[in-house]
Amino acid sequence: MFSSKKLAGSMLNQIRPHLQSSSTGGSIVNQSANGLLLKTRFPEIGMRRASTIALSEEEKHREEKGGFGGSSAAAGGNKDGPEQNGVASYWGVSPNKLVKEDGTEWKWKSFRPWEAYEPDMSIDLTKHHKPTNMMDKFAYWTVKALRYPTDVFFQRRYGCRAMMLETVAAVPGMVGGMLLHCKSLRRFEHSGGWIKALLEEAENERMHLMTFMEVAKPKWYERALVIAVQGVFFNAYFLSYMISPKLSHRIVGYLEEEAIHSYTEFLKELDKGTIENVKAPAIAVDYWRLPADATLRDVVMVVRADEAHHRDVNHFASDIHVQGHELKESAAPVGYH
Numbered sequence: 001m002f003s004s005k006k007l008a009g010s011m012l013n014q015i016r017p018h019l020q021s022s023s024t025g026g027s028i029v030n031q032s033a034n035g036l037l038l039k040t041r042f043p044e045i046g047m048r049r050a051s052t053i054a055l056s057e058e059e060k061h062r063e064e065k066g067g068f069g070g071s072s073a074a075a076g077g078n079k080d081g082p083e084q085n086g087v088a089s090y091w092g093v094s095p096n097k098l099v100k101e102d103g104t105e106w107k108w109k110s111f112r113p114w115e116a117y118e119p120d121m122s123i124d125l126t127k128h129h130k131p132t133n134m135m136d137k138f139a140y141w142t143v144k145a146l147r148y149p150t151d152v153f154f155q156r157r158y159g160c161r162a163m164m165l166e167t168v169a170a171v172p173g174m175v176g177g178m179l180l181h182c183k184s185l186r187r188f189e190h191s192g193g194w195i196k197a198l199l200e201e202a203e204n205e206r207m208h209l210m211t212f213m214e215v216a217k218p219k220w221y222e223r224a225l226v227i228a229v230q231g232v233f234f235n236a237y238f239l240s241y242m243i244s245p246k247l248s249h250r251i252v253g254y255l256e257e258e259a260i261h262s263y264t265e266f267l268k269e270l271d272k273g274t275i276e277n278v279k280a281p282a283i284a285v286d287y288w289r290l291p292a293d294a295t296l297r298d299v300v301m302v303v304r305a306d307e308a309h310h311r312d313v314n315h316f317a318s319d320i321h322v323q324g325h326e327l328k329e330s331a332a333p334v335g336y337h
């Protein structure tokens with residue numbers, strides 16, 4: 001049994017790191033891995049809601065304006081920006097304040113400056129895995145068959161098409177990553193980095209969606225369709241990955257080849273002027289580190305490069321299985337964009 005003195009001592013030890021970290025109020029400037037200049041401001045009061053600590057006038061003012069990061073610097077009315085009211089953290093887990101190279105505040109809560117990147121635009125967009133065996137042919141024709149109804153449904157509405165299909169594209173990486181995660185736990189073994197690589201792919205696809213939903217707003221029946229399709233596709237891909245990861249990765253490889261084709265068609269429509277080449281969404285400018293005057297065309301170009309990377313990752317994963325190996329035996333292409 002703990003005595004009350006011991007218990008108090010133990011509790012003090014638990015909260016001491018918070019108290020110590022809270023005493024280091026101020027800011028430092030770091031150079032991130034990708035060369036971006038980051039200014040990190042540590043919380044000045046880690047236990048902001050502790051009843052025994054009175055808030056300074058400045059703190060009160062900041063909280064009234066919206067808690068952490070409650071500045072009005074965000075523009076564009078994006079819901080991810082700091083203009084939304086946050087909840088002050090009693091637990092000292094408030095995210096650090098970040099600024100960009102130009103000194104302006106980093107306004108995205110959902111991703112951080114070090115997750116932004118410049119895609120490798122030199123990637124070969126024409127690469128194609130020639131279906132050779134029965135499995136390849138099945139995967140190839142399954143994807144081709146799926147293309148037909150999507151062509152009929154979307155016609156030439158490429159903005160809407162991109163937004164809708166990205167809701168599906170972000171599923172396989174998450175399902176594959178989740179299943180590999182569970183396998184790693186079950187078997188007490190490393191994953192070779194494949195969990196991370198597949199989850200990165202899922203996140204990258206989700207950021208495509210976060211971008212395209214700024215360009216094309218989903219209608220109520222499109223939202224309903226996404227719910228239905230996700231219900232079917234998540235379970236179908238889950239089962240498929242359990243039964244045959246090599247087939248599943250091959251199917252995704254071919255889906256990515258089709259995505260490259262669709263984005264090429266999107267670019268043609270932009271060049272013809274049938275789709276207006278509007279200003280790039282702010283989230284895209286920050287995520288892909290695009291110039292401030294970037295347009296939708298620039299966004300489609302970088303998204304298409306991403307899809308080419310996903311194509312390579314998934315065909316590679318399938319090839320590893322086809323050659324009789326497990327994914328963990330080959331180092332995963334983590335950070336491959």
Ligand SMILES: [Fe+2]
Pocket residue numbers: 166169204205208259303307
């Ligand atoms: Fe995508």
Ligand SMILES: [Fe+2]
Pocket residue numbers: 169205256259306307310311
């Ligand atoms: Fe993709």
